[in-house]
Amino acid sequence: xxxxxxxxxxxxxxxxxxxxxxxxxxxxxxxxxxxxxxxxxxxxxxxxxxxxxxxxxxxxxxxxxxxxxxxxxxxxxxxxxxxxxxxxxxxxxxxxxxxxxxxxxxxxxxxxxxxxxxxxxxxxxxxxxxxxxxxxxxxxxxxxxxxxxxxxxxxxxxxxxxxxxxxxxxxxxxxxxxxxxxxxxxxxxxxxxxxxxxxxxxxxxxxxxxxxxxxxxxxxxxxxxxxxxxxxxxxxxxxxxxxxxxxxxxxxxxxxxxxxxxxxxxxxxxxxxxxxxxxxxxxxxxxxxxxxxxxxxxxxxxxxxxxxxxxxxxxxxxxxxxxxxxxxxxxxxxxxxxxxxxxxx
Amino acid sequence: xxxxxxxxxxxxxxxxxxxxxxxxxxxxxxxxxxxxxxxxxxxxxxxxxxxxxxxxxxxxxxxxxxxxxxxxxxxxxxxxxxxxxxxxxxxxxxxxxxxxxxxxxxxxxxxxxxxxxxxxxxxxxxxxxxxxxxxxxxxxxxxxxxxxxxxxxxxxxxxxxxxxxxxxxxxxxxxxxxxxxxxxxxxxxxxxxxxxxxxxxxxxxxxxxxxxxxxxxxxxxxxxxxxxxxxxxxxxxxxxxxxxxxxxxxxxxxxxxxxxxxxxxxxxxxxxxxxxxxxxxxxxxxxxxxxxxxxxxxxxxxxxxxxxxxxxxxxxxxxxxxxxxxxxxxxxxxxxxxxxxxxxxxxxxxxxxxxxxxxxxxxxxxxxxxxxxxxxxxxxxxxxxxxxxxxxxxxxxxxxxxxxxxxxxxxxxxxxxxxxxxxxxxxxxxxxxxxxxxxxxxxxxxxxxxxx
Numbered sequence: 044x045x046x047x048x049x050x051x052x053x054x055x056x057x058x059x060x061x062x063x064x065x066x067x068x069x070x071x072x073x074x075x076x077x078x079x080x081x082x083x084x085x086x087x088x089x090x091x092x093x094x095x096x097x098x099x100x101x102x103x104x105x106x107x108x109x110x111x112x113x114x115x116x117x118x119x120x121x122x123x124x125x126x127x128x129x130x131x132x133x134x135x136x137x138x139x140x141x142x143x144x145x146x147x148x149x150x151x152x153x154x155x156x157x158x159x160x161x162x163x164x165x166x167x168x169x170x171x172x173x174x175x176x177x178x179x180x181x182x183x184x185x186x187x188x189x190x191x192x193x194x195x196x197x198x199x200x201x202x203x204x205x206x207x208x209x210x211x212x213x214x215x216x217x218x219x220x221x222x223x224x225x226x227x228x229x230x231x232x233x234x235x236x237x238x239x240x241x242x243x244x245x246x247x248x249x250x251x252x253x254x255x256x257x258x259x260x261x262x263x264x265x266x267x268x269x270x271x272x273x274x275x276x277x278x279x280x281x282x283x284x285x286x287x288x289x290x291x292x293x294x295x296x297x298x299x300x301x302x303x304x305x306x307x308x309x310x311x312x313x314x315x316x317x318x319x320x321x322x323x324x325x326x327x328x329x330x331x332x333x334x335x336x337x338x339x340x341x342x343x344x345x346x347x348x349x350x351x352x353x354x355x356x357x358x359x360x361x362x363x364x365x366x367x368x369x370x371x372x373x374x375x376x377x378x379x380x381x382x383x384x385x386x387x388x
Numbered sequence: 389x390x391x392x393x394x395x396x397x398x399x400x401x402x403x404x405x406x407x408x409x410x411x412x413x414x415x416x417x418x419x420x421x422x423x424x425x426x427x428x429x430x431x432x433x434x435x436x437x438x439x440x441x442x443x444x445x446x447x448x449x450x451x452x453x454x455x456x457x458x459x460x461x462x463x464x465x466x467x468x469x470x471x472x473x474x475x476x477x478x479x480x481x482x483x484x485x486x487x488x489x490x491x492x493x494x495x496x497x498x499x500x501x502x503x504x505x506x507x508x509x510x511x512x513x514x515x516x517x518x519x520x521x522x523x524x525x526x527x528x529x530x531x532x533x534x535x536x537x538x539x540x541x542x543x544x545x546x547x548x549x550x551x552x553x554x555x556x557x558x559x560x561x562x563x564x565x566x567x568x569x570x571x572x573x574x575x576x577x578x579x580x581x582x583x584x585x586x587x588x589x590x591x592x593x594x595x596x597x598x599x600x601x602x603x604x605x606x607x608x609x610x611x612x613x614x615x616x617x618x619x620x621x622x623x624x625x626x627x628x629x630x631x632x633x634x635x636x637x638x639x640x641x642x643x644x645x646x647x648x649x650x651x652x653x654x655x656x657x658x659x660x661x662x663x664x665x666x667x668x669x670x671x672x673x674x675x676x677x678x679x680x681x682x683x684x685x686x687x688x689x690x691x692x693x694x695x696x697x698x699x700x701x702x703x704x705x706x707x708x709x710x711x712x713x714x715x716x717x718x719x720x721x722x723x724x725x726x727x728x729x730x731x732x733x734x735x736x737x738x739x740x741x742x743x744x745x746x747x748x749x750x751x752x753x754x755x756x757x758x759x760x761x762x763x764x765x766x767x768x769x770x771x772x773x774x775x776x777x778x779x780x781x782x783x784x785x786x787x788x789x790x791x792x793x794x795x796x797x798x799x800x801x802x803x804x805x806x807x808x809x810x811x812x813x814x815x816x817x818x819x820x821x822x823x824x825x826x827x828x829x830x831x832x833x834x835x836x837x838x839x840x
Contacts, residue, residue, distance in 0.1 A: 064554045065608060068539055068547035076539055076680050079620055079630060082689040118496050139704035142815060152698070152706065155689040162691040166526060166627035169500075173628075217706055218698070224710035224819065226668055226743065227634025229617045229687075237714060238811045239803035243751060243795055245760045252756025252789055254827060255840035256579040266492060266583055269725035271485050274509045278734055279726035281485070282833050284583075 080161040084205060087160065091201035092182025094189040100179050101186050104168045113190055116146075123190045125151040126213040131192055134216035150191040154218045156209045160184050260288065271326075285388065307388055310381035317370045319378070325386070332360040338386035348379035485509075488519050491587050494575070499527035502569065504590025507720045507739065512766070513564065513774040515593035517650050522657045523569055523591065523671060526626035531677060533661035536624065538605075538645065542682035545610030552661050556647060558600045563644070563667075564773040566741045568592040568713045570670035570697045573820040577809075580836050584725035588824065588836060589718045592741070594774035597665045598648025601641050602633075606683065613639055616683035620690075621664050624679035630690040631673040632709070633666060633681075642667045642772075645678060667772040668743030669711045670818075672697055702813035713743035715802050716821035717750055717777070717794035723826050724836035731785040736763075740775045742796035747775040749795045754781060756789035756825065756839050757804070763792070788828040789839060805838055 080086040102111060109115050113123030125148045130136045136151045138144040153159060164180045166172045175183070185200035193211045194200065200208060209215065220230050223237050264284040266272075273281030314323075314334070323331045340359075341348050352375045355367040368375070381387075451458055479486065488503040495501040505521040515521075522528070533552045541547035569591035575581040582588055606613065619638060623629040637643055644665040647653060654660040659676030666673045672692050687693070687709060699707040717740035722728055736754075740747045746769055751760040763777035777792070794802045805822040827837040 061558060061608060064557055065548040065550045068541060068549045072539065072549060073541050073547055076622075077541055077682065078628075079622065079682065079688060079690075081684070081686060083686065085684075085686075119500070135704065137704070139700065139706075140702075142813075147700070149695050152695050154706075154708075155694050158689050158691055158694040161630075165630075166691075169526065169626075172526065172626040214706075217704065218708040219705050220707070220709050222699075222707045222710055224699075224707070224712040224714070225634065226712045227636035229634050229636065230709075237800055239807045241793070241801035241803045241807055243749075243760075243793065243801050245751070248758050248760070250757045250839075252758065252825075252839040254789075254837045256838040257827070257835055258580055258583055263583070266587060267489075269584060272487075272489065272506070272508075272584065272586065273485055273726060275482055275485065277721075279722050279728055279834075282725050282727050284725070288831070288833065 078161075078165055080157045080164070082155045082157045084157055084202075084209075087157070087202055087205065088177050089202045090177040090181050091199050091203075092178045092180070092185055093199045094182075094185045094194065094196040096179075097182035097184070097186025097189075100175070100183050104171075104175075105183065108169060113148075113187060120148070121146050122149040123187060124148045126191050128192050130213035131211050134212070134214070136214045136217060139214070139217065150187070150213060152214055152217070154212060154215045156184075156188075156205060156212055159187065160205075263288065283388070307381060310377050311388070313370075313374050313378050317368065317374065317378075319368075331365055334382065334386050338382045338384075341383060342385065343383050345376070345379045345383035348382050349375050352379060486519065488521060488590075489586060491575075491582060500525055502571075502591060504586045505593050507585045507590055507592075507718070508723050508726065510720065511776075513594050513739070513768075513770075513776050514650060515595060517595065517652065517655045517658070520593040520595065520649075520655065520658055521569070521591045524657075525629055528657050529625055529677065530656040531624070531660060536661050536677075536679070538662060538678060539680040540605055540609040540611070540683075541680065542620070542684050543612040543616040544606070544683055548605070548609045550605070552647065555600055555605075555645060555662065558604060560598055560600060560648075561644065562596050562598040562648065563665075564594060564596050564768070564770050565665060565667045566592055566594040566713075566772065566774045567665075567671045567674055568716075568741070568743075570672060570710075570713070570818040573822070573824075574817045576822075576838070577816050577820055578814040580838055583836055585718060585720055585723040585824075588724070589739075591671070592739075592774070594741075595649045596651070597644060597646040599644040599646030599662075599665065602638050602643040602645055602664070602681065603641055605645060606638065606681075611683045615685055618684050618687050620680075620682040620684065620688045621673070621675040621678060622680040622682070623659075623675045624677040628679075629672070629675055629692070630688060631675055632687040632690065632693060633664070633669075633673060634711075635683075637666065637669070668713060668745075670697065670713055673711060697818055699812060699816050699818055701811075702815075710819060713741070714819065714821045715742035715744065715747070715794050715796040715800045716740070717747075717792040717802060718824045719752070719790050719792050719826060722790065722828060722834045724834055726834045728783060728828065728832035728834070730832075731783050734781045734783055735778050736781045736790060737776065737778045738763075738792050740765075740777055740792070740794035741773070742794065742798075742800070743772060744800065745771045745797045747794055748797050748799075750775075750777040751793045751795075752777075752779045753791045753793070754788045757791055757823070760793065783828065785830060787830055789837070790826045790828060791823050793823050806840075 108118040109122050114121050125138045125144065125146060126136055139147065139151060160180060163183055168174065181200050185194060185198060188194045188208065189196050189198065191213065193213065194208060221234050223234050268284050270281040270283040273279065323334050326333050326335050352368050355365045446454065449455060486506050486509040488505055490501060490503050501524065503522040505515055505519050536552050538550040538555060539547065572591035573588055576588055613635065617635045619633045619635060621631055621633055633643060646663055646665045647661055649655065649658060654663055662678040664675045664678050693709060699710050701707065717738060719736055719738035721737050722734065728734065736752055740750045747765065750763045750765065752763050753760045761779060763779040766776040766778060769775050802821060802823055808822045825837050825839050827835045829835065
């Protein structure tokens with residue numbers, strides 16, 4: 044089916060096959076949108092900016108996220124750093140071969156200067172893209188190149204000298220397209236075989252499977268409680284990662300026989316029985332606050348909580364009132380006590 | 389219908405659970421007031437199967453039966469809700485755990501970030517649109533389609549502008565394709581880093597996309613399809629994301645300007661009202677909020693082709709323009725972070741896919757890769773779409789390591805971690821398609837592991 048489409052494409056349908064659909068783009072429309080700059084600098088507008096001007100723009104509009112020297116790791120990965128004067132000479136960044144070097148900055152990886160100009164022009168600053176003038180883009184690029192030992196200060200980057208500056212990009216010779224992961228024939232002859240060649244052994248395969256890597260115990264709950272990230276019905280349940288590993292027998296047995304745990308379970312059953320959970324999620328605000336949030340605020344204050352449950356209230360968590368609840372005193376006390384000890388499971 | 393049409397051409401329940409003679413008897417007995425016969429006849433029909441052993445997880449209670457059977461629930465004794473209670477229906481309230489999620493600590497902002505699809509909870513091959521993974525570079529927008537435009541320029545005879553109305557007037561196609569982020573499974577290159585399949589593999593989704601082949605739009609503009617070997621696709625949002633698309637993939641008819649997803653319009657998070665669909669290619673090329681394509685004779689070295697989405701080799705060289713998603717698979721149930729309820733029968737189920745075409749075969753091992761059995765591929769098996777596989781397994785309560793290994797129609801076999809690292813090292817980020825291992829412990833808890 045797809046091959047047939049290809050054959051049609053080669054035949055080139057007449058351009059008026061769909062009358063009444065689409066119109067010619069005007070020159071000003073194309074100019075407004077066609078802003079891309081290619082590696083050979085096709086599309087680059089005329090202009091210029093100095094390292095000093097770039098530093099001013101950078102400190103005003105870029106440094107908050109990227110750091111004054113482009114080194115910050117707070118919001119985005121570091122942009123600047125890791126390149127040397129030797130890299131500029133060689134066109135290869137030596138730190139990319141080091142497994143002990145902690146970072147791969149933009150300037151370490153980048154081979155094409157056009158990319159830097161194009162992306163800053165189309166997408167920066169992050170919260171106000173396309174707000175820089177052409178000369179400001181030149182200036183910011185000049186400042187970044189200066190921080191990377193590519194250009195001196197003073198230096199003015201312009202459409203006239205940018206092709207020469209390209210010849211000083213630290214990783215300009217660091218790329219290859221010799222691989223089988225481009226889904227077309229546009230590169231001409233390149234590696235056409237994938238770089239791995241597994242075979243489909245079926246019986247007694249030459250492997251002695253040993254667990255070589257698994258998550259450390261301290262990371263067990265790092266992605267939140269996995270119990271709450273699995274469906275409540277089906278062949279499996281999510282593991283309760285607030286508890287120790289289910290495979291550790293002491294933890295499992297201990298939890299099962301603890302009277303406190305039994306009390307928690309009974310209290311949580313009361314929440315369902317008296318419809319508390321219609322408005323209060325265990326860990327999530329619904330109409331009212333999350334029960335874990337209530338537990339935090341009224342830690343150890345069971346008496347206060349009994350009154351709150353029986354009489355209702357408004358204003359502590361927002362404008363939606365909680366009506367007085369009609370439930371047996373014993374149940375209210377049990378729920379209050381459970382909340383006061385932190386709403387444990 | 390003609391009066392002489394033979395009986396049996398139309399099947400109506402419940403009469404045709406019975407043969408004609410039985411039905412005659414039912415009618416005559418009913419007339420005599422002996423309606424109990426009907427139940428007996430049905431019970432007899434049902435008893436034809438083998439006797440069911442009671443599942444251990446549902447023991448008979450002291451009342452002599454399951455209270456959920458013996459005591460009729462509210463919904464069996466009351467009046468339910470009416471039609472159109474919810475004009476755009478939502479999942480059951482019991483499905484609230486099935487959510488797309490961020491991986492804590494992966495990114496510092498939510499606008500330049502990713503959320504992962506809950507593969508552990510999905511069936512078949514279609515990802516519900518609301519659970520589709522997200523990857524935004526500068527936040528998402530809900531764009532007014534009446535104000536959105538699409539432009540074709542560059543090496544064309546006539547640069548054109550389309551409204552969304554006009555795109556939707558053209559002959560359309562609907563096809564199922566997977567979209568996988570090039571960075572799916574990225575955090576696992578060096579060692580295990582995350583607990584569940586949602587976080588290891590959740591940057592993949594599969595939808596039926598509806599739209600217009602891009603080649604149609606290029607032909608309308610009179611594009612130079614011979615010399616214009618590269619096409620730039622550009623988005624309309626803040627970062628105006630750009631990527632280079634191979635012309636050969638466009639002339640094959642596969643690349644599509646899509647507006648539809650799973651029978652409805654694209655979701656805003658997925659590029660409403662227009663996105664590019666580039667089958668087999670990593671998600672970053674499926675440009676969202678698509679505003680423009682430009683035909684040219686060179687690749688464009690865009691930000692996500694020159695700084696990210698490249699593959700670092702051990703010698704410090706980057707492979708650039710690595711776009712294709714190679715053959716890969718993963719078992720989704722049972723999978724990391726789940727606990728098996730009991731010993732006994734399980735249906736091991738998972739997903740397989742290849743950016744080079746159809747999945748040909750999936751093998752499953754439960755002993756860490758020493759012995760393998762071929763799984764059942766569930767139809768449909770489509771090119772560059774997810775394929776669902778299933779295989780029977782009886783768990784004896786002993787530790788097991790479950791793996792799946794996909795083979796695509798080119799004969800490519802999904803690699804092991806050792807094979808992948810031998811060529812690309814451990815510092816790579818993108819295109820990790822290694823075989824995944826899940827360790828089923830004696831407790832029933834499943835953990836993400838890598839085997840040596």
